[in-house]
Amino acid sequence: MIFRELVLQNFGQYGSRQTIALTPLQPTQPIILIGGQNGHGKTTLLDAIRLALYGHRAPCSNRGNLAYGDFLRQCLHRASPDQPATIELAFQQTLNSQPTEFRLCRTWRMDDKRDTLTVWRDGDPDAALTKGWDEFIEAVLPLGIANLFLFDGEQVKDLAEQDDLPPAVIGAMRSLLGLELPDRLTTDLDVLLRRKQKALATDTQRHHLDQLEQQLEQLEQQKKAANQALASIKPRLEQAENERDRAEALFLAEGGKIAAQQHQLEAQVQALREAYAAEQHHLRELAAGVLPLSLIQPLLAAAEPQLQAALEQQQQAIAQAILAAHHQRLLDFAQTLKLRPQQFRQLHAFLEAEQAAASPVNPASNPWPDSTAEILAHLRHTLHHTLPAARQQAQAHLQQARSHQADLDSTERYLLSAAAPEAYAKLQHAVRHAQAQVNQLAADYHQAQAHLDRVKQAIEQVRRDLVSYSEWAIARQNTDHLIHSIGRVQTILSEFKTRLKRRKLNQLETLVTECFLYLLHKPHLVNRIQIDADTFRLALFDAAGDPLPKHRLSAGEKQLLAIALLWGLARASRRPLPVAIDTPLGRLDAAHRQNLVERYFPQASHQVILLSTDTEIRQEEATALRQQRAIAREYLLHYDSATQQTTVQSKYFW
Structure with a gap:
């Protein structure tokens, strides 16, 4: 996947229409560098990407417990809340070995409870894709692992300072390890077991089956009578309609309409x-x-x-x-x-x-x-x-x-040519009488049709019940065997889940260790990183195999560990997806900054979107990235307090 373009209008700090080209110019230039002071709209850009992709499911930064409609209203530009908000995201995805261009557009107004989504595929609107967008994006970039590719400084800070991983990261790890399917299978087996046990607890099916058969016979008789009633009304209704048409034609021909006027x-x-x-x-x-x-x-x-x-x-x-x-x-x-x-x-x-x-x-x-x-x-x-x-x-x-x-x-x-008053009264009476006859017969016809429809629905329901109860005898014979089999399947599934988790964790531990050692300027500080199979906690070991407490790491080293974990998880996903990082260099010293700038940013992905203040990616880091020819595009978010709007300029701080 490659993000091509992001367009914002009346969203957050962005009042007027702002367009940001995100396509890397060369494979060796993956970085899109976007600068802006705090409060000027960096996090808003990341939220816009999440919102465009996931809609009401998007994990946006400032949503909290707000209902989706309230959150959308909160996102409207405060200087023009009566105008519609628009987010457009264009990206390229390879499908069946062919590059395909997608463009998403979400719009909403102040009084909307949901946004309106439109999806274009290769320049043409795709109604089917719009309707099934949630399923499609789950196949391309599942929400469970989105935080591994679209993350911010707060996420890195939480990872660095907490011993226990945040629930979002644990969820992403479980998704990557393939543990969701065994868990879902276990839950489904429990539901099936309870259902089958409940089916064995009742023995009134035979009596109910007899009642259903009698009810079906009665309904068939009612259906026959309803069809006969409907058939008797229809010709009378048609005759009444013909009489009304003739009366209206005579009314017009004899000047009745003119007399009325x-x-x-x-x-x-x-x-x-x-x-x-x-x-x-x-x-x-x-x-x-x-x-x-x-x-x-x-x-x-x-x-x-x-x-x-x-x-x-x-x-x-x-x-x-x-x-x-x-x-x-x-x-x-x-x-x-x-x-x-x-x-x-x-x-x-x-x-x-x-x-x-x-x-x-x-x-x-x-x-x-x-x-x-x-x-x-x-x-x-x-x-x-x-x-x-x-x-x-x-x-x-x-x-x-x-x-x-x-x-x-x-x-x-x-x-x-108007009719005489006496003739007009006679013509008008004939039309009204004919219309009254039509209305009465039409009401009778619709009532008979509604009764017939209700009888047909009742017959279909009884037939479905009969089918289910006809299968009851066979199902009862198989229920005992199924209940005994569920227990054995659950035992095998638990063992499979344990082995799968351990094998996947071993692969993930290797990737995270490689990433951390690559970023760390102390290559002999850590020799191995282990991930607990139950809590997913990280444990560090030195070259001698002794545990290395996390508190012995400096603040910068803890941040590098957090970034290494996210990098390793992204690599483990084996998905060629863009990486977007908001405020990436929080409390890193000069050496750690240099390692991150030289080793991580240019290699984090084929497309890396960096959202930074002037105190994070400073002039020194920006110059180093330019010297590596790693930057494809540079932008600066400029906030005008007079208009209360942020505009995107094609430059960085320096």
């Missing part, structure tokens, strides 16, 4: 008449205004330039009069200057020429002697504004009036 139709006719009258009123108002000028619009358009020319001629005449008076004053003044006659004649000729040049071209041809600028402005406003607006309004009102007239004609014709 007569009041509404008459109100509609009145409304249409009023609307038509209103449009007529608007048209009369427009006709009383400038609208009739549309009839002579070409004449008005032709008068516009003529009026403009008349105004210009009037202005020229006024200017000519002013200029003539000015010339006369100039001549009068020239006479006072005592000019020579020749000069005076020249001046007089010049002024006459100027006067002739400024004279109107044809002053006698002005057809508009009383024209003014106000008249021209009024004509232009009427032609270019008032008259077009009036014509547009008239066109709209005329079109609306025609529409109302058409609707009025249609409604009045439709209303004329």
